[in-house]
Amino acid sequence: MDSGTSSISWRRAPAAEEDPPETPRDALTATPWLRAVPGPVLDGLAAHAVLHRLPAGSIVFEQAETPAFAQFLIGGSVELLAVRGRNEAFVELIRPFDLLLPAAVLNCQPYLLRARVLSDATLLLVQADTFREAVTTDHAFCLAVLSCQAAQFRRRVKQVKNLGLRSAEERVGCYLVRLAEDVPPGQPVRLPMEKRLIASELGMTRETFSRSLNGMARHGIRIEGDLVTLEHPTTARTRFALDPLIDGAEEFHPLQAKGT
Amino acid sequence: MDSGTSSISWRRAPAAEEDPPETPRDALTATPWLRAVPGPVLDGLAAHAVLHRLPAGSIVFEQAETPAFAQFLIGGSVELLAVRGRNEAFVELIRPFDLLLPAAVLNCQPYLLRARVLSDATLLLVQADTFREAVTTDHAFCLAVLSCQAAQFRRRVKQVKNLGLRSAEERVGCYLVRLAEDVPPGQPVRLPMEKRLIASELGMTRETFSRSLNGMARHGIRIEGDLVTLEHPTTARTRFALDPLIDGAEEFHPLQAKGT
DNA sequence: CTGTGGCGTTGATTCAGATCAATGCCCCGA
DNA sequence: TCGGGGCATTGATCTGAATCAACGCCACAG
Incomplete structure (x- = not known):
């Protein structure tokens, strides 16, 4: 690949330090x-x-x-x-x-x-x-x-x-589409974790993940290092349709106690 | 196989009728x-x-x-x-x-x-x-x-x-060993459900389940229709060691409310 | 600087298990 | 009595993804 040319640009930002310690x-x-x-x-x-x-x-x-x-x-x-x-x-x-x-x-x-x-x-x-x-x-x-x-x-x-319901490639595709959901089309998103961890989360080996990422070009998603760009958003979102019953975030739904 | 010779003996007993309906x-x-x-x-x-x-x-x-x-x-x-x-x-x-x-x-x-x-x-x-x-x-x-x-x-x-941790054959073996856990050695046990359902529960196709059952003879477990016999209990239990963190039943552990 | 070790990529190979297909058996309903 | 349909078995074949292997890159320690 052309990894040599842009090898500097996609270094991962150091994890943002969160709030200080607490009691x-x-x-x-x-x-x-x-x-x-x-x-x-x-x-x-x-x-x-x-x-x-x-x-x-x-x-x-x-x-x-x-x-x-x-x-x-x-x-x-x-x-x-x-x-x-x-x-x-x-x-x-x-x-x-x-x-x-x-x-x-x-x-x-x-x-x-x-x-x-x-x-x-x-x-x-x-x-x-x-x-x-x-x-x-x-x-x-x-x-x-x-x-x-x-x-x-x-x-x-x-x-x-x-x-159980999606192939390795589909899991990767849906993951990326979801990741890029909220950014304006054409704008790149950074992978939020090391690739090996994403691979784990998606239930596959590093190697398979890497290969799948390569294949993404064919579906309108460009990968450069850890930057992801939806080049053809419609193609991508059609091929990798998100299902709220799988990809939806799980929100808390607080139940209020009522006095006995 | 010899299914013809004993085709009558292993018919499944009709499901026992449970308690009558209720309010x-x-x-x-x-x-x-x-x-x-x-x-x-x-x-x-x-x-x-x-x-x-x-x-x-x-x-x-x-x-x-x-x-x-x-x-x-x-x-x-x-x-x-x-x-x-x-x-x-x-x-x-x-x-x-x-x-x-x-x-x-x-x-x-x-x-x-x-x-x-x-x-x-x-x-x-x-x-x-x-x-x-x-x-x-x-x-x-x-x-x-x-x-x-x-x-x-x-x-x-x-x-x-x-x-995720066991192969198809191991899942079958462990399932059978567990099934025969409480019966005296040498005594046959009946599969509790249709084979296709057990296959589902073990996460494999009917075909794979059927083949695995055949292979069980090699590990001291005899299968005849839906009757299972541990012929060499030690062999079987060694090859298919049960893990309480996988095979253990999940009991209820009631927590008692204490007045506010 | 230089070694060491983790990560990512790529290629070759393997393999467990799914899929496809054909057959036999049994049950059940007409 | 016959026919249809579900289940089980067995064989042949396919394939998605893991595994094995080699390499480049980078960070970090000494």
């Missing part, structure tokens, strides 16, 4: 889906919680461990991996603000997956007992967790549909 | 994970609910529909399918007592999957509003739904691990 209480306040939870309850959680910063590559917890904490992801990102013996299979990417496998914590059951930090992460660790206590004690908090869990479930289903 | 209130009482929910709350739900019997093959709801009811599966079984255009991909098998995609109902969002009755089903339909009202009103009910949702989530993760 446990601040972390809870910052979490959107806890907005309806009364302050005192959050205080109670914060009292038995610590903020944890972990560098990329750290293991947050291991498959088969019994949860000691409920973990709120406040910053950075974490990947969940299915492990058997020596090989790992990517399952899901978690971003703020979300809980890491709340189901295991709620049920006092072992984690089914390994969690590893992808980009330097800020986690809020709440004592598992405290967390369960809060869920059983405060209705508003219980509802919040339920919403969070429901959103996670729907995200998983969407992922399954994406993998 | 909506009875259906709720029969649901184990609602045990901790106060009677009056269940009465309230039952007041806006109907029991529905659907024959095999019926569509319970369609992908993209907005839920009008929360659906409790009381009897029979329902399969969830991802649909794109003309082709369907099996996603999950639901058995009693469980909710059909509660996440969609809770969030007032469209179903992501199609639901179709597999074996004649008894469903309890609760008005979606009533259901959400109960969740936001009663803490115990909210907890019950949360447990249910959490269990479903973990079941999905296990399924993903099974599909």
